Amino acid sequence: MIAPSILSADFGDLQSEVASVVACGCDWIHVDVMDGHFVPNITMGPLVVSALRKRFSCKLDIHLMVSNPESLIPAFADAGADVITVHKEATPHVHRALQMIRDHGIEAGLAVNPGTGLDGLEQVADLLDLLLIMTVNPGFGGQAFIPATLGKIADAKSRLAALHRSDVAIEVDGGINASTIRSVAEAGATVFVAGSAVFGEENRQTAVDRLRTALHA
Numbered sequence: 001m002i003a004p005s006i007l008s009a010d011f012g013d014l015q016s017e018v019a020s021v022v023a024c025g026c027d028w029i030h031v032d033v034m035d036g037h038f039v040p041n042i043t044m045g046p047l048v049v050s051a052l053r054k055r056f057s058c059k060l061d062i063h064l065m066v067s068n069p070e071s072l073i074p075a076f077a078d079a080g081a082d083v084i085t086v087h088k089e090a091t092p093h094v095h096r097a098l099q100m101i102r103d104h105g106i107e108a109g110l111a112v113n114p115g116t117g118l119d120g121l122e123q124v125a126d127l128l129d130l131l132l133i134m135t136v137n138p139g140f141g142g143q144a145f146i147p148a149t150l151g152k153i154a155d156a157k158s159r160l161a162a163l164h165r166s167d168v169a170i171e172v173d174g175g176i177n178a179s180t181i182r183s184v185a186e187a188g189a190t191v192f193v194a195g196s197a198v199f200g201e202e203n204r205q206t207a208v209d210r211l212r213t214a215l216h217a
Helices: 011-022 046-055 073-079 094-103 121-127 149-162 181-187 204-215
Strands: 002-004 028-034 059-065 083-087 107-112 130-134 169-173 191-194
Touching: 002 204, 011 028, 011 046, 011 204, 028 046, 046 059, 046 073, 059 073, 059 107, 059 191, 073 083, 073 094, 083 094, 083 130, 094 107, 094 121, 121 149, 130 149, 149 169, 149 181, 181 191, 181 204, 191 204
Parallel strands: 002 028, 002 191, 028 059, 059 083, 083 107, 107 130, 130 169, 169 191
Antiparallel strands: none
16 A cells, blocks of 8 residues: 655645546545654644545544644644554553544554564554554654664564564655666565655656555565
8 A cells, every 4th residue: 555645745736646646546545744843844734634634535644743642632633634653652551542543443553663672562463454664763754764674564563473463564665766666575565655756746647556566575
């Protein structure tokens, strides 16, 4: 599943930008939420998600790169999120945060940075719908893929299988393009967040087709 990240889209024409990738058959839209604390940049909030929800039926995949994510989960849930992902590093109460998401009837995701291990996964696996392996350090678009994360993706797949949770989606975010998408898929990823590789191209259909061709090569 290719999930274009609107972090790389033209915010001045966001509705058309999202429509352009939905027309290419992209059923997921990845929304990177940054607070200027957990990561340096500040991006968008629940009002943007609410506006997208009113106009599109695609799956809205909300990635909270924020400190104290528990404080924002209700607002994004009410705005129309389908998936909310919190960072392991952002809260000492990961289990509580994931349970909050589930209590809103929404799919729950857990994200880990490149320098963060997968220890403790077994304690929250029963609450997960998605595990996001960051393949760059969060906070900026257009970064180069970190090859060392391939081993973590494979490790995540193995751990989830051992926990009888192979149904959990393994998402990758950062530096995903036609040159890297096949290797992360072979390692075990099933959802591919692509920002500049999609929105950085004038012809979105060509960009998405290029990713799909590389994925299935």
